[in-house]
Amino acid sequence: DQQVKQNSPSLSVQEGRISILNCDYTNSMFDYFLWYKKYPAEGPTFLISISSIKDKNEDGRFTVFLNKSAKHLSLHIVPSQPGDSAVYFCAARLTLIQGAQKLVFGQGTRLTINP
């Protein structure tokens, strides 16, 4: 039962253009969504997040859009730079009855920015 899905294992974009990474989820109890970036041999690095009550959050070149009715979110990177080449994970937060929180990760999308 994969609650968070990233259906594109890889994406290739030309430098300077827009990169769009997509994520779908099934559990309507998720209350926060986060995007992480991961380089090989390193831990995931937090990029940007969005509350389930918002539909857009922007931070510099990164914008996350949330369509709650479609249970879909996307990360836009514009303009794309070679340093953006990495694996991007979508994660959804679940707050449990006892107040503890857990993140559920998607499978990841490998983004390659071509010069």
Add this chain to the structure above:
Amino acid sequence: DTEVTQTPKHLVMGMTNKKSLKCEQHMGHRAMYWYKQKAKKPPELMFVYSYEKLSINESVPSRFSPECPNSSLLNLHLHALQPEDSALYLCASKHTGTGGYNEQFFGPGTRLTVL
């Protein structure tokens, strides 16, 4: 200090060995996490500690034993592991206060190989 450190970076152990993974943070975060990540898969939550108490155990086999001796330190004790336990083990921490502190900060991970 805004980082999570993990030691060792690499660990090779036999199935009869006992070893420990260590995680440390000095950001004042009172929630700490252990994740397991297999190749080309997303991180999967193992344990959550909140205020030094175990709050989530994701049905992890008893050959993995977590310990949180103080608010800055998280250990994962390993005993009688199987080759399929070989993976990248990630530690993360998170602020527990209110005010939008939603992201988990990840360490670089320990690459574990069980022979």
